[in-house]
Amino acid sequence: MSKALIIEDEQQMRxxxxxxxxxxxxxxxxxxxxxRGLQExxxxxxxxxxxxxxxxxxxxxxxxxxLREWSDVPVLILSVRDQETxxxxxxENGADDYVTKPFGxxxxxxxxxxxxxxxxxxQSPEIVAGPLKVDLLHHEAQIGDEPLKLTPTEFALxxxxxxxxxxxxxxxxxxxxxxxxxxxxxxxxxxVHINHLxxxxxxxxxxxxxxxxxxxxxx
Amino acid sequence: MSKALIIEDEQQMRxxxxxxxxxxxxxxxxxxxxxRGLQExxxxxxxxxxxxxxxxxxxxxxxxxxLREWSDVPVLILSVRDQETxxxxxxENGADDYVTKPFGxxxxxxxxxxxxxxxxxxQSPEIVAGPLKVDLLHHEAQIGDEPLKLTPTEFALxxxxxxxxxxxxxxxxxxxxxxxxxxxxxxxxxxVHINHLxxxxxxxxxxxxxxxxxxxxxx
DNA sequence: GAGCGTTTTCACACCTTCTTAACGCCCCAG
DNA sequence: CTGGGGCGTTAAGAAGGTGTGAAAACGCTC
Numbered sequence: 001m002s003k004a005l006i007i008e009d010e011q012q013m014r015x016x017x018x019x020x021x022x023x024x025x026x027x028x029x030x031x032x033x034x035x036r037g038l039q040e041x042x043x044x045x046x047x048x049x050x051x052x053x054x055x056x057x058x059x060x061x062x063x064x065x066x067l068r069e070w071s072d073v074p075v076l077i078l079s080v081r082d083q084e085t086x087x088x089x090x091x092e093n094g095a096d097d098y099v100t101k102p103f104g105x106x107x108x109x110x111x112x113x114x115x116x117x118x119x120x121x122x123q124s125p126e127i128v129a130g131p132l133k134v135d136l137l138h139h140e141a142q143i144g145d146e147p148l149k150l151t152p153t154e155f156a157l158x159x160x161x162x163x164x165x166x167x168x169x170x171x172x173x174x175x176x177x178x179x180x181x182x183x184x185x186x187x188x189x190x191x192v193h194i195n196h197l198x199x200x201x202x203x204x205x206x207x208x209x210x211x212x213x214x215x216x217x218x219x
Numbered sequence: 220m221s222k223a224l225i226i227e228d229e230q231q232m233r234x235x236x237x238x239x240x241x242x243x244x245x246x247x248x249x250x251x252x253x254x255r256g257l258q259e260x261x262x263x264x265x266x267x268x269x270x271x272x273x274x275x276x277x278x279x280x281x282x283x284x285x286l287r288e289w290s291d292v293p294v295l296i297l298s299v300r301d302q303e304t305x306x307x308x309x310x311e312n313g314a315d316d317y318v319t320k321p322f323g324x325x326x327x328x329x330x331x332x333x334x335x336x337x338x339x340x341x342q343s344p345e346i347v348a349g350p351l352k353v354d355l356l357h358h359e360a361q362i363g364d365e366p367l368k369l370t371p372t373e374f375a376l377x378x379x380x381x382x383x384x385x386x387x388x389x390x391x392x393x394x395x396x397x398x399x400x401x402x403x404x405x406x407x408x409x410x411v412h413i414n415h416l417x418x419x420x421x422x423x424x425x426x427x428x429x430x431x432x433x434x435x436x437x438x
Numbered sequence: 439g440a441g442c443g444t445t446t447t448c449a450c451a452c453c454t455t456c457t458t459a460a461c462g463c464c465c466c467a468g
Numbered sequence: 469c470t471g472g473g474g475c476g477t478t479a480a481g482a483a484g485g486t487g488t489g490a491a492a493a494c495g496c497t498c
C-alpha cells in the first residue's frame with residue numbers, strides 16, 4: 001500500500017485526485033497550503049507527492065525546494081501553466097515529472113506509475129565486488145560489514161574502480177570520470193588519492209594494483 | 220530505469236527527444252554543446268547517448284572519439300546528413316547505430332531498444348586471433364582464459380601483430396605504429412621487445428615468426 | 439575570520455620499463 | 469671456407485612512472 005500526499009489549494013481538484021488515487025489503491029492525505037504540505041510530508045512520510053505549482057502563499061516551487069532539503073520522495077508537479085521555464089525550474093529542483101492541467105486521468109496514473117517504478121529500481125543502486133559494496137545513492141562504501149569513511153573524491157575513485165572490478169582501468173578513464181572538468185595535472189593528484197584509498201582499504205580482501213604505464217585494477 | 224544523455228544544439232530537437240525518451244521511461248539529461256556533453260557523460264553516467272553529428276564547436280565525431288577514450292556507453296548518432304562517408308566514420312569510431320533526421324519516433328525508439336539490448340551482451344572493441352584476445356579499451360590481452368601481463372610497448376606491439384594475424388607485417392609498419400614519434404634506431408629495440416613478447420606468449424598456440432629481411436607474422 | 443577537513447602541489451626515494459650496446463648464432467653469398 | 473648481414477639473447481644504464489610524506493591551497497562551517 002503506497003501513500004500519496006496531495007498539496008493543492010482547489011478543493012475540487014483535491015477531490016478528483018483523491019478519487020483517482022484511491023481507485024488505484026493509494027492511501028491519500030491532503031494539504032491545501034504549502035506550509036501545511038511540508039508538515040504533512042514530514043508527518044505522513046508519503047511514497048509520492050502531488051504538488052500544485054499555483055499555490056497561494058508559498059509558491060509550489062518553494063515548497064519543492066524546501067522539501068528537497070531533507071527528502072527524496074518522488075514529486076509529481078501539477079500546474080495550469082504550460083510555460084517551459086517553470087517546468088524546467090521544477091525539474092531542476094528535483095521534481096520527478098510534470099502534468100499540465102487539465103489532464104486526463106489515464107495520463108496522470110501512467111506518470112505516477114513511472115515515477116513509482118523509478119523509485120523502486122532506483123532504491124539502492126550499488127556496485128558489489130567481492131567483499132566490497134559501493135552504494136551510489138547514499139554515497140557509502142563498506143567492506144564486509146564495516147563501513148568505509150571516504151572523502152568525495154575517494155568515493156568517486158573507488159566507484160570507477162569497482163565498476164570495472166578485476167579489470168584494468170586506464171588512468172585516462174579514471175581521470176575523465178573523477179575530474180570531468182579538466183584540471184591542471186591529471187595523474188599528479190591521482191597517485192595521492194590512490195594512496196589514501198589504499199590506506200583506508202587496508203588489508204581486508206580488496207586491493208588496488210597498479211599496471212605500470214597503463215592504469216589501475218581493483219582485485 | 221535507464222538514463223539517457225542527449226547531446227544536441229537545437230533546442231526544439233532536444234525537447235522532442237526528451238519527450239520521446241521520457242515517455243519510454245528513460246531518465247533524461249541534456250547538453251547543447253560537445254564539451255559540455257563529455258562532462259555530462261562523465262557526471263551522469265548515462266546508459267545510452269544520443270549524439271548529434273552537426274554540433275557547433277567540437278564536431279560530433281570528435282565528441283564520439285573523445286568519449287570512446289574512456290567509455291563504452293552505447294551511442295546513437297543523429298544527423299541530417301545522409302552521407303555514407305560520415306556514417307561510416309561514426310560507426311568506425313565506435314558508434315552503435317545511426318539515425319538520419321528527420322526520423323520517425325517509432326524508428327528511433329526501436330533502434331534504442333536494439334542497442335540497449337545489445338548493451339548487455341556487448342563487449343569492448345577487441346581483436347581476436349585464434350586463442351588470443353586483445354582488448355583495446357581495457358588494455359588487456361589473454362590467451363585462452365589466461366591473462367597476459369604486458370608492458371605498454373609490448374601491448375602496442377602485440378596489437379599491431381594481432382591486427383594482421385596470419386599475415387606479414389613489415390618492420391617499418393610495426394615501428395611506425397608502436398613508436399609514432401620517430402626514435403633513433405628503429406629495428407634495434409624492436410628485436411628486444413619481440414623477444415620479451417615471445418617469452419610471455421610461451422608455447423600456448425600463439426607464436427611470432429620472423430620473415431627474414433621483411434618483418435614478422437603472428438600465427 | 440578562525441578552524442577543520444579536503445584537495446592539490448611538491449619533493450624525493452624507489453621500482454618498472456625502455457633503450458642501447460654487445461655478443462653469438464645462423465644462413466647465404468662470395 | 470669465410471665474411472657479412474640479419475636475428476636472438478642478455479645485461480646494464482637511462483628514462484620515466486609510481487609510492488609516500490608533508491606542506492600549501494582551497495572550501496566549508498561556525
